[in-house]
Amino acid sequence: MYVLGMSCYYHDSSAALLKDGVIVAAAEEERFTRKKHDNSFPINAIEYCLKDQKISVNKVDYIGFYEKPMLKFERMISSHLEMFPKSFKAFLSFMPSWMNEKLRITSVIRKKLKYKGDVLFIEHHLAHAASTFLVSPFEKAAILTVDGVGEWTTTAYGVGENNKIHLFKEIRFPHSIGLLYSTITAYLGMSVNNSEYRVMGLSAYGDMNKKTNPYYKKLRKVIDIKSDGSYRFDMSYFKYHYSDRMPSKKLCDLLGGPITKKGSEMT
């Protein structure tokens, strides 16, 4: 049995082909188009996977998509309803791509691939959990997924056993450790969904002592962390739930200045 997994229209479109439950080919679209983080339909990546196995697309039993688009759309509409009228600009920029592609993803897949088989939609965090647990050497493991955001979930935990996964607790959007990470990345003048690795690298130069690091106290105002590890943000420090800019002026003031200009020297 062949299963083709794919993601697109967010960032880093990609495809992976499984034969009888084993990954036999996988590729990112950017490797073919040479556009960094290419989010377009991964036609080249899919063609590569099929060519590798010398099969046509109609030999594929199922295509799996990496999220439930309608649930994601519901989350975005909910954000606009909650943040009206601040979200006007973001609404204008996000709606066309939803109307053209994301809400019609089944027909887009069928049309672009000339595929007649079944298309399945897997919850985003279940896909994340499966992508690590099912290829791990463990028969049983605790699973924690920490992401920017999927449909509504931003953080989840549960258990994996044999080939079964059960996620039973979640933190929901807009509270998201991943988006806090991206917000700090944006505040430092770097590109979101790209330069987070640089921030991770810079962290090694930071002061890890909670008492002497001034940013520790400042950021504790932003986040309320409970003893069980759950958390929630004071959303007045953020704009990502209604804008394409991530930190609010309040966060900039707290951290001691405006958003760093792109390419400027780090001190």
Place this chain on the structure above:
Amino acid sequence: MSLIKDFFLGFKEGFMDFGHDVSVIINSLLLSIVYFVGVGLTSIFAKVFKKHFLDLKVNKKKKSYWNDLDLKEKDIEKYYRTF
């Protein structure tokens, strides 16, 4: 001959760009109406009736922010849904 061909090719490209610009303007106009009438009115009514679409509040008294989730393998029929 090639001059005529270049002229028509340029003409076609110009019209394509013009068509794109017109569609952007019309899309923006229609979406603005949808936003202010559809989203706006719903949002105002929701605020009047104190209905919230996002849980934004920090509650210092709460012991945990974890929400229950029951995400596990389901019947295959449910994976055909986009919701």
